[in-house]
Amino acid sequence: MTGSLLDIRGVTVDYVTDRGRHTAVRDVSLTVGPGRVTALVGESGSGKSTLGQAVLGLLPSAARVASGSIRLGDLELLGLSERRLRTLRGARIGLVPQDPTGSLNPVRTVGASIAETFRVHGDRDHAKIRRRVLELLERVGIDDPATRARQFPHELSGGMKQRVLIASAIALEPDLIVADEPTSALDVTVQKTVLDLIDNLRRESGTGVLLITHDLAVAADRADDVVVLRGGTVQETGRAADVLAHPTADYTRTLLADAPSLSSVVERRVPDATTARPLIEVEGLRREYARRGAEPFVAVDDVSFTVAAGTTHALVGESGSGKTTTGRAIAGFQRPTAGTVRVDGIDVTALSGRGLRDYRRTVQLVYQNPLASLDPRQRVGRAIEEPLRNFGLGDASARQQRVRHQLEQVALDPALASRYPAELSGGQRQRVAIARALVLDPRVVVLDEAVSALDVTVQAQILRLLARLQEELGLTYLFISHDLAVVRQIADTVSVLRRGRQVETGPVECVFSDPRSDDTRRLLAAIPGTAYNDETAHGAETEATR
Structure with a gap:
């Protein structure tokens, strides 16, 4: 067995669609050591989640690993049958997904969801499973486990639902946890609690963690090693402290500048x-x-x-x-x-x-999720124009001119007026939502x-x-x-x-x-990257006094 728990070498992942072949991940290599955290960092569309799915054998049907190797210890994962992969998921590789609400069955109690992990792997001792479920809920810091086990996901907060998913991920004490944006939807204090929990489990059990995140501040706080991805290719890799203190890639420097905590x-x-x-x-x-x-x-x-x-x-x-x-x-x-x-x-x-x-x-409102606040059946231009129509402002020609002006004002091409929200990126959709809010001055x-x-x-x-x-x-x-x-x-x-x-x-x-x-x-202490900033400031003071 090698010194690495997870060893990814030269992995390329292609998507084949009606529009042709698209390479989402190109020649990526990384390792995760026992008891260590490797952070896979990059913006949306960089290939982070695709690589995580490849490790788990959960790539969508349109995707395939074109080349490379993914080894868990001495076991090559690529080429294994789905039946063999199912025996590994949960037992040797655990997953903590991004969206706890979408990942838990809404019509099953949280206790039943955790118990399913044991049943899938052949355990039929109901009394033993119930004891383990309660032990796991207590281990992840959920109060009154017996009551919580009988509750449904909608009865729990976002942070508690994420703890339930962590309980499921560690139920069978896997060697590796793939944590895919596990805290991006949580407020900073709950985020800190969840990340502390993963850290404690890593230290106690020697579990390796592949932490997928867009936030370099989180990586600064939590990772031993960092791999920076952009457009499916590795921009930079190395020890987290070295990469964050002395980035060599322009893209890494941009991420550091854009991370609000850093x-x-x-x-x-x-x-x-x-x-x-x-x-x-x-x-x-x-x-x-x-x-x-x-x-x-x-x-x-x-x-x-x-x-x-x-x-x-x-x-x-x-x-x-x-x-x-x-x-x-x-x-x-x-x-x-x-x-x-x-x-x-x-x-x-x-x-x-x-x-x-x-x-x-x-007074106008701009919400968190522009995809939910924009009508998916309405073109962008129509959505921006709608408030003008509702208040009876201007004729059709004047309204079209105003829509064009609003798109330009938020730095969008007016040609996007003919697109639907689903055809835009998240950032473009939020700019549309801002343009719509500003159209009434x-x-x-x-x-x-x-x-x-x-x-x-x-x-x-x-x-x-x-x-x-x-x-x-x-x-x-x-x-x-x-x-x-x-x-x-x-x-x-x-x-x-x-x-x-x-x-x-x-x-x-x-x-x-x-x-x-x-x-x-307490809120200030929970800001990710605080420790990194403190160390950087201390280092600058030390340099200044030399």
């Missing part, structure tokens, strides 16, 4: 948030939801802040902290139970009917996790676009995010929310450099 604050020329007049004024905001047979659920409780015209105010916090509820109240989509919201002097909470409809020209844009689903390079492009549009158009942003690294780049002021209550508010630099709340300190 880059400097974006310079913005906007009005001073402390002296410009308030455009948004929120005072004592409270939002309750009725519950049958129980006390109302309080989603937002006594939240107050102001936002100066032409600046960006961020709402940050974990999932369930009340960020989106607050944003929707400001946009006029939810009436608060108590408190007031004023935008440009208008009492939003008092509006109804025509007044509320007209107000929505003032709003004063305020509420950005609800608008960059969290994008890889770091596209995310950086959208952040730069938002900064440019704010400067050119004088826009005021309410930026909702769980990612404090991104907030540090784009926001002037910030409110930190926890379980519906505001625990801290003020200028970003003051809150970040001198946090007064334990909750804020």
Whole structure:
């Protein structure tokens, strides 16, 4: 047996479609050692997940490994029958996928989903399986395992569902875990908890981890070795500390510059948030939801802040902290139970009917997932034009001109107006969503996790676009995010929310450099890449004193 647990040599993967042959992965080599983490890093479409699927023998029918070798210890995986591969999955190779909601059967309890791993591999002792399921749930840090095992996926949070998937992946104590973007959909504190869990399991069991991620900051914190992919080819490889401290490839340097945790604050020329007049004024905001047979659920409780015209105010916090509820109240989509919201002097909470409809020209929303917020049957140009039609603005020719202008404003080719959303990349779709939000010339844009689903390079492009549009158009942003690294780049002021209550508010630099709340300190500590930045700063200080 070689010293490597996983040894990939010269692997090329082709997709054969009606449009011809496309090479997704070209001549890629990497190793994963026992008890070590190798991070496979790159933007969307770089071939990361394709390589992970090749290791697991789960490539789609249109794909094939054209050349190369994939060995698990002394066993060559390429060429094995599907029956043989099924005996290896779970037993020797575990998978932690990206989307916990889509990966768990919605009509089966989480306990039954984990138990299936044992049954697939021939275990029929129901009492033993039940004990192991409860032990696994406890091992991955899920409270009250007996109760949780009887629950369905929709009854668990995103972080708990991801822990369930990790429990399934380690059930049979595999030699290797393939973790494919395991935390990209989670807020930073849950992300840290999940990554800590994988780290602990690696140390305890000597399991090797192939960590697939678009985020170099995560790789900086967690990986021993890094392989950087672009367009299916390796750009750079080596020890994580060496690659991150002294990148040799231009693309790696771009990824480092674009990773919000590892880059400097974006310079913005906007009005001073402390002296410009308030455009948004929120005072004592409270939002309750009725519950049958129980006390109302309080989603937002006594939240107050102001936002100066032409600046960006961020709402940050974990999932369930009340960020989106607050944003929707400001946009006029939810009436608060108590408190007031004023935008440009208008009492939003008092509006109804025509007044509320007209107000929505003032405030527009951009959501996290543009593919879900854009009608898949509607061409891009039609989607951008729709708000103009709804408000009866302009004739057909004027509206077409406006659509063209909006596409150019967000740096898209006007020819894309004839495409459907599914024909665009994630970054292009988000630019379309921004163009649609701006077509009515709003004063305020509420950005609800608008960059969290994008890889770091596209995310950086959208952040730069938002900064440019704010400067050119004088826009005021309410930026909702769980990612404090991104907030540090784009926001002037910030409110930190926890379980519906505001625990801290003020200028970003003051809150970040001198946090007064334990909750804020915990969020800041969870930012990936923090340890890397600390070591880099220490190294720079050491060099300066020599």
